[in-house]
Amino acid sequence: MNNTPLAPVTVIGLGLMGQALAGAFLKAGHPTTVWNRTSSKADRLVAAGARSAPTVGDALAAGPLTILCLTDYDAVYELLGPDEIDLTGTTLINLTSGSSGQAREAAEWAARRGAHYLDGAIMAIPAGIGTADAVILHSGPQQVFEAHEPTLAALGTVTHLGADHGLASLYDVAGLAMMWSVLNAWLQGTALLRTAGVDAATFAPFARQIAAGVADWLPGYAEQIDKGAFPAEVSALETDARAMDHLIEESEAVGVNAELPRLIKAMAERAIAAGHGGEQYPVLIEEFGKPHTG
Numbered sequence: 001m002n003n004t005p006l007a008p009v010t011v012i013g014l015g016l017m018g019q020a021l022a023g024a025f026l027k028a029g030h031p032t033t034v035w036n037r038t039s040s041k042a043d044r045l046v047a048a049g050a051r052s053a054p055t056v057g058d059a060l061a062a063g064p065l066t067i068l069c070l071t072d073y074d075a076v077y078e079l080l081g082p083d084e085i086d087l088t089g090t091t092l093i094n095l096t097s098g099s100s101g102q103a104r105e106a107a108e109w110a111a112r113r114g115a116h117y118l119d120g121a122i123m124a125i126p127a128g129i130g131t132a133d134a135v136i137l138h139s140g141p142q143q144v145f146e147a148h149e150p151t152l153a154a155l156g157t158v159t160h161l162g163a164d165h166g167l168a169s170l171y172d173v174a175g176l177a178m179m180w181s182v183l184n185a186w187l188q189g190t191a192l193l194r195t196a197g198v199d200a201a202t203f204a205p206f207a208r209q210i211a212a213g214v215a216d217w218l219p220g221y222a223e224q225i226d227k228g229a230f231p232a233e234v235s236a237l238e239t240d241a242r243a244m245d246h247l248i249e250e251s252e253a254v255g256v257n258a259e260l261p262r263l264i265k266a267m268a269e270r271a272i273a274a275g276h277g278g279e280q281y282p283v284l285i286e287e288f289g290k291p292h293t294g
């Protein structure tokens with residue numbers, strides 16, 4: 001039996017997510033200190049064994065590691081910005097959502113205040129926290145992550161992405177891009193099929209199979225992108241562009257919104273005009289990788 005006491009941890013910000021984080025630390029046996037602007041949100045956690053700190057300063061002083069989970073970065077600065085709040089030597093792990101630029105700025109701010117800093121992104125909903133399905137991404141100095149990894153592991157599957165503090169936020173938005181694109185594609189297909197009386201539930205398993213099939217293409221397509229060479233092994237972009245026309249025409253014919261197919265077709269047309277019609281679909285990375293000026 002291992003009787004080594006678990007490391008203490010502080011959680012600041014007890015909204016829906018912060019309460020789930022603190023609850024998972026408590027469940028794993030970590031001495032957990034909490035603070036929230038609206039103090040009543042700590043009540044349930046205190047009943048479960050947490051210590052409620054009377055001030056933010058007390059919460060930070062309770063141990064070497066503090067998790068921040070606030071609405072946005074402005075809230076972080078509003079709360080911890082005043083100079084009388086001593087951050088020297090403490091480790092802040094900021095799981096507040098924001099952009100990569102905000103994460104890098106926050107890292108500089110924390111360094112000026114003498115704190116160690118990791119930025120993070122939670123790819124889970126509150127109910128999933130504390131299970132292996134909850135993926136939590138971290139970026140910043142590796143040694144800071146390694147020092148606290150055993151504590152962070154109470155939250156789910158924790159990963160360190162690299163020293164650049166902006167990486168966790170970038171992965172976060174890249175994940176959102178994937179999620180909404182897949183959902184929008186499914187909604188487009190569902191809208192088309194509903195015009196023929198096929199309901200969403202009937203299409204869903206078929207759509208799932210297509211999504212899984214497309215997911216299988218990703219490693220090979222990623223290799224093409226990383227090499228910058230796009231031989232048409234399966235289909236050329238100009239062939240795909242003709243299929244895009246079918247999608248647009250069908251959508252218009254049955255009275256379904258064709259904005260999304262037209263957008264995709266416009267990108268393909270630009271790539272074809274730039275001489276990439278004979279190459280494979282991932283050559284569109286060149287269109288995705290620059291601002292749209294049209």
Ligand code: FVH
Binds near residue numbers: 036037038070075095
């Ligand atoms: N909930 C989720 O499923 C998502 C999953 C992915 C990542 N997010 C991000 O987590 C951050 C917090 O989200 P949340 O769901 O816990 O949000 P709320 O329930 O609205 O709680 C917000 C907390 O922030 C406190 N707060 C706001 N402004 C201030 C401030 N100026 N000073 C001090 N605290 C502040 C707020 O306090 P109170 O209103 O209870 O007094 C809450 O504790 C967020 O970045 C998500 O994007 C969650």
